Amino acid sequence: MTVPERISALRALMEEKGYDAYLIPTDDNHQSEYVGEHFKARAFMTGFTGSAGTAVITKTEAGLWTDGRYFIQAANQLEGSGVTLFKMGQPDVPTLEDYIADVIPEGGTLGFDGRVVAMGEGQALMSALLPKNGKIDYSADLVDKIWEDRPPLSEKPAFALGIEYTGESTADKLTRIREAMKQEGANVHILAALDDICWTTNLRGDDIEYFPLLLSYAIITMEDMKLYVDERKLTAEMKETLAKDGISIRPYNAVYEDVKNLKAEDSVLVDPSRLNYALYNNIPKGAKVIEKMNPEVLMKAMKNDTELKNIINAHIKDGVAVTRFMYWLKKNIGKTKITEISAAEKLDSFRKEQEGYLWQSFEPICGSGEHAAIVHYAATPETNVPVTTNGLFLTDTGGGYMEGSTDITRTFAFGEITDRMKEDFTTVLLCNLHLARAVFPHGISGFNLDAMARMPAWERGLDYNHGTGHGVGYLMNIHEAPAGFRCAVREKEKAPLEAGMVITNEPGLYIEGSHGIRTENELVIRKGPKTEYGQFLYFEPITYVPIDLDAVKPDMMRQEDKEQLNAYHAKVYELISPHLNDEEREWLKEYTRAI
CATH class of the missing domain: 3.40.350.10 (Creatinase/prolidase N-terminal domain)
Incomplete structure (x- = not known):
């Protein structure tokens, strides 16, 4: 049809x-x-x-x-x-x-x-x-x-993360959730958002391509929790662990009838953006409905020390893979046939060599030449083209590791590129650097800082039609609420930035029919000094891959920009070079040289 x-x-x-x-x-x-x-x-x-x-x-x-x-x-x-x-x-x-x-x-x-x-x-x-x-x-x-041949619901098995990955037990998380419920005056909390449920239970799944999420619902009360899931996905050990935490298993779709059976005197906490309309309408009419952001959203966004340590380790592994990929591209472009799809496959092969790697954290975006101007371009067999030997190649990819998820964009230059391309590339780099060095008091949201990233582009009469950054989950959603960098306030991303959040910094420029550029690093929000004006915060970049100096125009950069880039590249060399062979290490020294 x-x-x-x-x-x-x-x-x-x-x-x-x-x-x-x-x-x-x-x-x-x-x-x-x-x-x-x-x-x-x-x-x-x-x-x-x-x-x-x-x-x-x-x-x-x-x-x-x-x-x-x-x-x-x-x-x-x-x-x-x-x-x-x-x-x-x-x-x-x-x-x-x-x-x-x-x-x-x-x-x-x-x-x-x-x-x-x-x-x-x-x-x-x-x-x-x-x-x-x-x-x-x-x-x-x-x-x-x-839809006659509609694919069935996924039946793939779940897996559990141990305390060495999560840094917090399900029992402790439920204690925090119930305290938040009490503060809102709720005795029942309905969950449908998969990442909220996976974070609470320390379970993950394989029910959505690229995202380690488990199809499930949950109802949390002050006494127990019901997990609505296909029981066949859980091992006996998982069920036993859940039972110890007061969590019982119910059939996936049984949640709809169970919600109807809530009491009229119940006070039910729900998130309007993370609960479906059918479930909402099944809540008994007499029950009090409290509409608030799920407390799990902010709890999981603020990573604990164990999670942050693991996430940084994941980024070192990912940095090794992407740096080796960059080296491979630079050495082989023009010598062997490399297409958008084969390049993405090669990068995935480098990631597969890293311990703890599971799968790509989202569908790879690999666009050569004019394809890179399509912000979320995904190559297909019909659109797949060779990687340009004279121009720019944008790759926005990520890896899912047991230690966390990564999201990185690098734009690579090959052969002869125009001055306009270099100017645009350097502008995007400046956008990235300006935001990365922000220092700000607690209470500031990403909306307040977004203009810092865009200013170098605005000064040239340019802009990009997407947000500058988004939160990143711990082996979960690659786009995680409640914080982000954006020009226009979006309800799900207007929360203040908090220490422990992981967020991306990914400005870009896209010239239709010619080229596209994006440079993306992940940032951890850290506590800085506390003064009479409050607690200050700053960003620590945790993506460790060179930014292609072949496309940079140093005369467009101020001294502080150069020093910031040089310090970043020195960190990349320090963390990544020990994992490379001699030839790769020498090459990396050149591509992280001070400018």
Whole structure:
């Protein structure tokens, strides 16, 4: 079936149900950013495969909303599909809610599968429909009736992290969670976000490609915790450990009926952005619903000393792999055929040589030449091209290790590159350096600091259409709330920066049809001096890979910029060179030389 045929089949089902519009988000039942194959309904219906986007199908129109990372990709993939691209945040582009409020007729009905729409989003849609006396029917997964060969839910086994990795037991985490519940006046806490549940239980899974998450729900009370999961995924030892912590196992989908059976006098703590609309509507009407960010979100974002030590070790391993990859590229480009896909595979092979490596922490982004201007480009057999021998090659990749997850972007220069490319490369480097050296008082959020990164680009009349950074989970989500660097405040990333958080610093520049550049290091937020003005914080870069000096224009840099880069490269050499052979070590000395 083609995309137009699928949309036609969906409209026939909409007619049967009396729907005037049908919403198809990217989410799974847990509001995950990335989803398993079973949940890729939006990609199936529209042909757009990016990680973020929402489709709305009406009786006569079809639209897809996505953000700036995917404008180019979405335009290409939607061509000829009959689906209109709505570029989020652009002038004269309606929001999803405004569009739906406009197209729904008086007394009309919006349909969607309530399991894959967040509670908060469902509430916003309901508010948008009220002026027209519109209704929501969240009971039907219409895509499932069309998707004949839909992949089943994952049945892959779970694995557990010991205290040597987590630094904190599940029992201690539950004590902290219950204290937070008490402070909010709640006696029941419903969890659907996979990373919150995995952090609490110290379990991981393999149910979403690249992300070590376990499909599950949980209900925590002051006395016990129920974990809703396919029991076949757990070993006898895992079940025994969970039981010791007062955690009982229930079938995965039993959570919906169990929520209905909560008492009217219960006070239920839920996170509107991390609980699905169907579960929210199953809470008994008499119960008090307390809408707050899950306490686990901030707890897991502030890594403990054990986690930070492990994360730094993971970055040293990853630094060895990526540095060896950079050396291999520099020595072999133009001598042997290297494509975007084969380069990504070669980098993964270097990571596989590192102890404790599991798998890539997200889908690799490896774009050569003009492909690098597509912010989240992912090569396919149809788009795969040779890596340029005269130009720039962007790689945004990461590794999942038992000690944590990594996320690094490096842009490599080969052969003859233009002055414009060098100017853009150096501008991005300056953006990265400016943010990395920030010192700030506690209470500052990433929103307050984002302009520090963008200033070198703004001074040239340039900008980039994505956030400057995001939190990183410990062998979990590579994009982790509640902090990030962003121009516009997003609810899930507006929290103050806290010591122990790990966050990325990844400015870029993208010149469509020519080249793209991004330079990304992970940062740990550390405590600095405490003065009469409060506790100050600073950033420690923990990504240890050279920034390609072949593309740097030193005359664009001030002395403090050069000293900062030189100090960073000295650290890279100190930590990485002992793990290289003699030839690689000599090469690294050249690529970490002082400028």
